Amino acid sequence: MVLSDSVASSSEMSVRPVDGVWPCPFRGFHCCPDGMAGSKGFPRLIAHIKRLHLSSDDWKKVLREAISTDSDLFTSVGEASKASGQWLCGACMCLHALSRGCHHEDGLTIFNRVVGDTAEFIVGISKPHTGKEVVSLGGLAVDDRLLDRIFSLPLTTVKSIPPSCRMAFSHALTAALGKVAAAPDSVEAWVRLLVLPRCTLRVFRPSNRQEHQSGNRKSLQCQNIRRSLIAWGDEDGFVELILSLLAQPSNETPRLDKPSPSSDNSATHVNIKQCLRKVADGHFIAAVKVLCSSGVAPFGNDTLNALVAKHPTLPPPVMPDFLLSEPPLVVDADCVFKCIASFPKGTSCGRDGLRAQHILDAFCGEGCPKILAEYVASAPLTPLLKPDNGIRPIAVGMIWRRLVSKAAMRGVGKEMAKYLGDFQFGVGVPSGAEAVLHSANRFLNEFH
Structure with missing residues (x-):
């Protein structure tokens, strides 16, 4: 491992052409104090980097560690790679043309350009973050606190994306996923992905009698989604969408000590509406169950205490500091698509508002921080x-x-079921929990 005595600071490592000559992003490393490749032209720069900085495994290891810990150096290398039409493989620290792949023992690594960010030109190394870095847009901090505020809003997303809006949403979703794939440790990229459905697929709420009409309501819903998707692609538009969400009037929350009153007639009315929704989705068994439902528990201290008793607050699991020896599970695109299609029609969404039908509509048209x-x-x-x-x-x-x-169950479900044997009902056994319950009830009824 050889380092120059005068290693450049992070702030000095930005790559900018000087008199037409692009400096080496690794100046300060390996006896390259000034970063000048010797002459104009990217071929000279690429040859300089390969000959001097990427000539040995030890020097490659030094640069890999530096790139993975220095955000400015990461950006400089990405800018130089993008400008020269090359991409850097983080696994073997080799430069390749954009059309060429990098062959490894465990497979082929290829360059996949999604949105053109400089981070995409360094494959296999995530952009380093300090942990305190928060992206601010127009005074709006894109962090976990913003995500918590948006998730707490009482918003509903459409059950299915209108056909005229599916292609635009597909592009927006692809771009958001591409940014997460390029920088899986980026909080901003994950926040943008998770707030995308709530920002663009909100249910349109009519404000007058004319808008309540069926035809007008559908047209206004499409216009609202298209307008939101257009704004999503612009930074100022993104800020406006977030601010419009936060400006939504929240429903008045009932007091915990005074549960909201509910009558039998109102519960029956809700059950009938829910039953009609299930019938429209083709879930006839669920529709019958809904008619016999007792409804949702009233909001109050008793309900809250019962939920806490069944789901007590516990600290999150601690991730191991050491790397797992087993390779990560990899599934192909067909498996993922089959998993998406296996969700029942009308599957409810989570806190982000994204539904399985949204992903299907979009198709038809490293880990989380x-x-x-x-x-x-x-x-x-x-x-x-x-x-x-x-x-x-x-x-x-x-x-x-x-x-x-x-996707994980499709990949390892059969092997895990064989490994665990016949005396388990949790993995690879459809309706396993119900089988245990009914068997226990039958046993108790027969002998007690």
Whole structure:
């Protein structure tokens, strides 16, 4: 490992052409104090980087560690790679033309340009973040606190994207996913992805009698979605969408010590409406169950205490500091699409408002930051009433987490079921919990 005595500081490592000559982004490393490649032209610069900085495994290791910890150096290398039409493979620290792949023992790594960010030109190394870095747009901090505020708003997204808006939403979703894939540790990229449905697919609320008419309402809904998707692609428009969400009047929350009154007639009316929705989705068995439902528990201290008793507050699980020896699970695109299509029609959304139908509509037309884990992995609880007035909490998680679970089960479900044997009902056994419950009830009824 050889370093120059005068290593340039992070603030001095920005790559900008000087008199037509692009300086080396690794100046200060390996006896390259000034960063001048010797002559004009990108071929000379690329040859200089390969000959001097990427000539040995030790020097590659030094640069990989520096790029993964220095945000300014990461940006400089990305800018130089983008300008020269090259991409850097973080696994082997080799430069390649954009049309060429990098062959490894475990497969082929290729360059995939999504939105053209400089981070995309460094594959296999995430852009470093200090942990305190918060992106601010127009005075708006794009962080987990903003996500918490948006998730707490009582907003509803459309059940299905109108056909005329599906292509635009597909582009917006692809761009948001591309930014997450390019920088999986970026809180801003994840926040943008998670607030996309609520910002662009909100249900239009008519304000007068004319807007309440069926034809006008559908047309206004499409216009509202198209307008939001157009604004989403612009930074100023993104800020306006967020501010418009935060400016929405929130529903008045009933007091905990005074549960909201509910009559049998109102509960029956709600059940009938929900039954009609299930019938429209083709879920006839669920429609019959809804008619016999006792409804949602009233908002009050008793309900809250019952939920806490069934789901006590616990600290999040601690992730291991060491790297797992097993390779990550990889599934193909067909498997993911089948998992998306396997969600029943009308599947409820999580806190982000994204529905499985939204992803299907979009198709027809490294991990999440720890600070956002509670939002992606959590689920709101709906306290349904049991016939004996008990509480049955129903958790509805985000589509992203449920989709990953489905894909993982398709990948390892059969092997895990064989490994666990026949005396388990949790993995690879459809309706396993119900089978245990009914068997226990039958046994008790026969012998007691």
